[in-house]
Amino acid sequence: MAKKVLSLLLALVCILSLLAGCNGGGKDSSETPSKTPSEPAHQHEWREANYQEPKTCTECDETEGEPIPPKFSSLGFELKEIGVTYTYKSCYEDKSDATAKATVKDVRIIFSDDYYEQKEGCEWIIATCVVEVVENPKVFQIAIERTDFYCYDLNTKFPTNVVNYYGADREIEIKTKMIKSTSTIMEFEAGYLVPVGYDGVIFAFFNDYNNMIIDYSNPDTVAIFGDILDGDTLFFRLKK
Numbered sequence: 657m658a659k660k661v662l663s664l665l666l667a668l669v670c671i672l673s674l675l676a677g678c679n680g681g682g683k684d685s686s687e688t689p690s691k692t693p694s695e696p697a698h699q700h701e702w703r704e705a706n707y708q709e710p711k712t713c714t715e716c717d718e719t720e721g722e723p724i725p726p727k728f729s730s731l732g733f734e735l736k737e738i739g740v741t742y743t744y745k746s747c748y749e750d751k752s753d754a755t756a757k758a759t760v761k762d763v764r765i766i767f768s769d770d771y772y773e774q775k776e777g778c779e780w781i782i783a784t785c786v787v788e789v790v791e792n793p794k795v796f797q798i799a800i801e802r803t804d805f806y807c808y809d810l811n812t813k814f815p816t817n818v819v820n821y822y823g824a825d826r827e828i829e830i831k832t833k834m835i836k837s838t839s840t841i842m843e844f845e846a847g848y849l850v851p852v853g854y855d856g857v858i859f860a861f862f863n864d865y866n867n868m869i870i871d872y873s874n875p876d877t878v879a880i881f882g883d884i885l886d887g888d889t890l891f892f893r894l895k896k
Contacts, residue, residue, distance in 0.1 A: 706823035707806035728805045728858060735893050738763055745863045745888035749795040758861045759786045760892045771833055772847055781894050782847040783859055789840050798842060799864030802830065803881055805856035805893055810882035821851045855895035862889040
């Protein structure tokens, strides 16, 4: 009987010890305030603004400010409308002046066809153009050129096969296709292989003075963009 009572007392002592341990030695756990660790502020990894997007965080896509403004529009040159016919000064083969009518009939975008080859990450933007002389029929000259709506200045040399897209210079390809050619009318396509989504091709008709400004066969005579800027130059932005 004595042994049974002793066993019961030992068991009671163990239970009390366990209860004391659960209460942290008898101390009220509510007296210890809980602490939440503070998180460090997010550090942005910024990508600088370019012509297509503002300053952007590469980690969370947060933006700041605005994209860089296009340089072409800041110079105040007028862009002509697609589908409208305009008169400009051209020249005949004998170097005499000619008054010409020029139209960009339409602009289309494709990835490829039988004439325009496909390239990964690129698309063709194609302008269908018509040029007609007004005076007596002679063999006449036309001059066309391309520049970048976003990034260039008056000292840019041309022809040039580079555009600036999302902050990087990208080489493009240029291809023409004759549709109709007589002594008074030329109808042709001007195709530009550009990065998908690029909308900054500027297509210009200007008076080349029978290749006295630009000799495409002689790189040493390549002109600068400022040489073709006069009231007779027609500028079209090729975009859908």
